[in-house]
């Protein structure tokens with residue numbers, strides 16, 4: 259049960275119930291759709307990208323608590339950041355949820371996002387936590403869709419060694 | 421043991437005649453703990469567990485009989501061939517086909533439906549024709565037909581269903597016309613548990629001279645199958661959903677249809693003569709079994725059928741019915757839980773959603789309690805759309821599940837609601 263309460267922390271449950279920036283962004287100049295074909299999760303990330311910065315960002319869609327909370331907190335933490343800063347944060351986040359980065363011993367910029375560290379104990383849920391990030395990445399790159407289908411990198415180091 | 425099991429088949433007894441504790445001993449996988457809790461395996465519609473006798477039969481084959489079939493005059497090849505063809509005869513009896521050559525071995529239901537699509541569909545369906553599927557089909561019985569329609573310029577028509585998850589037969593009747601070339605429906609729904617009235621569906625199609633393919637993936641594990649009584653033209657089975665290993669499966673087809681069809685895969689074993697100018701094909705069933713098949717798995721399917729025949733299947737069916745009714749009652753009683761699929765005739769699967777909780781989260785929390793359920797769209801996205809939900813959690817039962825396991829499920833569902841309250 260302790261791993262479970264690690265996963266479903268109050269903050270995550272709160273973001274699931276009341277997701278922030280959960281709307282279509284009228285001023286968006288980029289957007290991308292994300293799919294997880296395994297469970298049918300589906301979301302759209304909208305962004306207003308100006309002078310190499312994310313001026314504003316939002317999302318819409320359906321998904322589990324982990325994917326919704328992750329998208330919600332992601333929008334909060336990337337707002338105002340440059341493309342390079344966002345890509346580096348995505349990298350750290352991804353390495354944390356797949357168990358490659360120990361957020362307690364390695365310096366990082368994850369801040370409140372470390373609340374998702376518990377996901378690495380649930381390999382089947384890593385894709386839920388990272389779907390919104392992949393979608394954000396696609397929007398930044400000017401692509402219009404992301405899917406977790408072929409993301410071989412979305413397996414935890416535990417799965418690799420097992 | 422056998423006599424004892426069958427003796428207890430009294431109707432109307434308060435006590436179940438089904439000795440579930442005894443049956444559980446046949447399935448070694450069930451006796452384990454998951455996350456510190458006894459495993460509660462409620463994902464049988466995805467894949468059922470394998471009894472020891474089937475495991476033993478597979479190992480005996482690998483230890484003593486393994487060789488390629490139909491290719492050797494030597495001792496082992498003869499033994500392997502005899503065992504493989506013996507499994508085919510067991511399948512024939514299990515589904516009451518007229519002849520064993522009407523039972524084609526394939527790796528599973530998906531491959532089986534694709535075999536009919538290529539062999540029958542690509543030969544007999546042309547531009548302007550129509551193929552009927554139902555609104556509750558698994559993707560395996562939608563996508564191949566869509567691919568065919570795209571290739572040929574044909575049209576896919578869909579039998580609608582009501583809010584309970586029952587097909588609307590009058591609407592079905594109205595879809596049948598002189599352009600209809602094939603009707604493809606599932607016997608039992610993996611997402612909703614609905615048992616479709618196949619006999620009636622077949623009769624109406626046959627009145628118009630249209631053949632019917634039945635996706636029997638969920639029918640074969642739970643119902644007594646008589647393809648002659650159903651008068652199905654094709655009946656497709658996955659072995660791994662009926663206590664056999666993965667890689668086993670069957671396409672039953674009426675001989676006269678199979679004879680007229682094109683082969684599916686080309687290669688060794690499916691030919692009579694090959695020259696660079698022309699190849700002539702082997703007779704049934706070999707025409708459809710190119711290359712070396714999953715010999716051990718198909719022999720395992722034969723052993724699984726022997727195992728099922730050793731049980732009192734009527735009692736097993738009655739018991740499964742009881743389990744589903746009990747689970748339905750237990751989950752319905754929990755506030756915030758809604759059952760998806762409330763057909764009058766159901767077997768095997770119980771799909772449900774919990775208010776404000778995504779099924780994926782339900783699946784993770786149940787897993788922590790040792791309970792295996794499936795959370796997702798069950799390869800039936802159109803069904804999810806029909807009910808306006810992204811996904812469901814699904815508990816699916818076999819005759820080795822117990823009422824205590826359902827109690828465990830119900831309290832774990834309560835726990836989910838607490839976590840998310």
Ligand SMILES: Cc1ncc(COP(=O)(O)O)c(C=O)c1O
Nearest residue numbers: 528529530558560610635637658
């Ligand atoms: C109704 C139905 N049809 C077809 C299939 C596909 O079977 P398989 O994956 O064994 O090919 C399944 C199993 O997922 C099923 O439940």
